[in-house]
Amino acid sequence: MRDSLLLLSLLFLLLGLLSVSGCRARDGRLGSMYRDKSSLRMVSGSGFKIALFADLHYGENAWTDWGPAQDVKSGSVMSAVLDSEKPDFVVYLGDVITANNIAIQNATLYWDKAISPTRKRGIPWASVFGNHDDMYFEWPSEWFSATGIPEVNCPLSSISYSGSEPCTFRGTTRVELMKTEIANNDLAYSINGPRELWPGVSNYVLQLLSSDGTKPALLMYFFDSGGGTYPEIISYAQAQWFKKQSQLINPDSKIPEVIFWHIPSTAYSQVAPKPNSVIAKPCVGSINKESVASQEAEWGIMDILTARPSVKAVFVGHNHGLDWCCPYRSLWLCFARHTGYGGYGSWPRGARIIEVTENPFTLKSWIRMENGTTHSDVTLSS
Numbered sequence: 118m119r120d121s122l123l124l125l126s127l128l129f130l131l132l133g134l135l136s137v138s139g140c141r142a143r144d145g146r147l148g149s150m151y152r153d154k155s156s157l158r159m160v161s162g163s164g165f166k167i168a169l170f171a172d173l174h175y176g177e178n179a180w181t182d183w184g185p186a187q188d189v190k191s192g193s194v195m196s197a198v199l200d201s202e203k204p205d206f207v208v209y210l211g212d213v214i215t216a217n218n219i220a221i222q223n224a225t226l227y228w229d230k231a232i233s234p235t236r237k238r239g240i241p242w243a244s245v246f247g248n249h250d251d252m253y254f255e256w257p258s259e260w261f262s263a264t265g266i267p268e269v270n271c272p273l274s275s276i277s278y279s280g281s282e283p284c285t286f287r288g289t290t291r292v293e294l295m296k297t298e299i300a301n302n303d304l305a306y307s308i309n310g311p312r313e314l315w316p317g318v319s320n321y322v323l324q325l326l327s328s329d330g331t332k333p334a335l336l337m338y339f340f341d342s343g344g345g346t347y348p349e350i351i352s353y354a355q356a357q358w359f360k361k362q363s364q365l366i367n368p369d370s371k372i373p374e375v376i377f378w379h380i381p382s383t384a385y386s387q388v389a390p391k392p393n394s395v396i397a398k399p400c401v402g403s404i405n406k407e408s409v410a411s412q413e414a415e416w417g418i419m420d421i422l423t424a425r426p427s428v429k430a431v432f433v434g435h436n437h438g439l440d441w442c443c444p445y446r447s448l449w450l451c452f453a454r455h456t457g458y459g460g461y462g463s464w465p466r467g468a469r470i471i472e473v474t475e476n477p478f479t480l481k482s483w484i485r486m487e488n489g490t491t492h493s494d495v496t497l498s499s
Contacts, residue, residue, distance in 0.1 A: 165473045167205070168206075168469075170208070173195075173457030174214065177460065178218055179227075191456065199235065199238055201485055206240065206306075209245070213232075214227045214231065217254055224289040228298060232302070242306065243305070248344020248349055254288060307319065307339075318341050320340055321338075323339070336363075337376075338374060338377070342412060370427035375480070379435055381450070383412060390441065404438055406438030422448065429448055429497055432469065439452045451469065451482065454466070454469050480498040480499075
């Protein structure tokens with residue numbers, strides 16, 4: 118028994134070093150980089166708050182006056198939420214940028230703008246990719262009319278060509294976006310995930326330690342749900358990766374687990390209220406204006422998640438007109454709230470907030486709006 122406890126303690130210590138404390142093992146093509154970083158940790162007698170920023174869509178219509186103005190407004194939403202809630206952690210839940218509207222190769226410039234409100238306040242964060250973050254540039258058909266292609270300003274501060282050269286329209290890969298975020302930000306907890314899960318990149322696990330620092334209070338799994346340059350899907354390999362990692366780290370399912378990815382799984386369609394209908398219990402939410410736009414197929418991840426009593430909830434973005442949480446088998450399926458002014462829809466902007474408490478463990482959530490109001494309170498685990 119003693120040997121088992123010692124082994125488990127060493128395993129948690131190793132997890133903390135690898136996934137949170139700063140040992141960032143990147144894939145073989147990029148080499149390895151090691152950085153010192155303190156662990157995420159509960160504060161005694163206080164809840165741990167996580168703000169979810171979904172579908173910011175920075176860089177949309179970047180060649181117009183409208184586009185940059187939307188980015189400013191998106192920054193204002195994040196600032197309002199951060200100042201009201203004062204979260205301990207932020208998750209960027211995909212579609213941080215609209216790469217298919219960004220004419221420059223270095224889309225990391227827009228990514229950096231998107232994370233700046235969080236960084237400015239000294240709040241740590243992690244990110245996952247959505248379907249727009251590495252999309253190829255889509256040439257607007259009106260550019261080929263009599264008006265012609267508008268002048269597109271390519272920032273030169275971090276692009277290695279002279280001002281006489283045109284924009285590249287090449288986009289930025291998932292790996293480069295993640296690599297730059299990690300390298301340039303000490304507060305970033307994002308990780309370039311295992312190479313064997315490529316083309317998915319944002320696949321990793323972080324732990325939130327108990328207030329006394331002796332054990333994990335929560336395990337947070339992040340998945341790349343695809344889209345953009347490859348199909349919108351969580352692969353069989355990703356599902357098996359989670360199964361292996363969760364059994365290794367949390368073999369008896371005693372540590373609560375939550376899941377983050379961008380595009381809803383097909384399970385969301387099974388529990389979704391009828392579009393444009395009133396959201397009735399047991400579901401909780403405020404907007405239900407469209408059908409679920411789910412992943413293209415289901416390759417086992419939901420069966421694995423629901424087989425684990427430790428998995429309490431899955432959080433996604435993608436659908437701008439949905440913000441509900443609905444129970445599904447043993448867990449909850451939740452949408453975030455459309456945070457950015459980029460992207461479709463005119464619904465008021467906001468962010469989903471998650472609060473974790475310990476002794477006893479509870480997981481609660483609500484929506485914080487740009488105007489300061491809150492709604493849709495729900496207890497996901499108690």
